[in-house]
Amino acid sequence: MIVGQEVTAAMRLQDLYYGNIIPCQHDVRKDSDYAKQSLELLKMCDTLEKRLSTDDKKLLNDITDMQGMLSETMAAESYIQGFRDCAELIIDVMFGSSENLK
Template identity: 30%
Template sequence: MRKILEDFYYSNITPCDQQMAPDSEMKRAVDRVSKCEEQLTELLDEEGRHILTRLTRSQQEINSSTALENFILGFRLGVRLMAECMDDNDGDTRIGGEQ
């Protein structure tokens, strides 16, 4: 417990940094998207490339916001689960709620 708190204090915990395994489905999907973007860029004129750049940047913003919200929701769910586990008066009909 102390180690994770120290890492948190020193900003050594960065949940948004992820490493993709080279043989993962995620890596293959990222490679496909990258290849399609390169091919599309070659087909477009300057205005089209500008629009494509704006589109991809906007999608990255959406993805980043979604990832943040999902992280927060997951963290809150974890805290609620822990709080529920600590509740001794949770309706257990056994004496004192203990086994």
């Protein structure tokens, strides 16, 4: 039987296995630098949109949507690569060889 912290760890591993953990979808603290910069970006986009024609607004929205998708893809790829790097390090520590040690 799994109890206490082991339950939480097992559930996190299960969530990871089934793809329920998405690295780009974490809550952000409202007072963080990220939240402040995000709000500033939104304000700048709103200011720019007021100056643009309907076609230009659509283009700006398409550009910002694509930038968001690229950022999310890069974050996910970096997350995956981090796991690969960690697994490689663990394998090297467990099974690696050294010229100085038996």
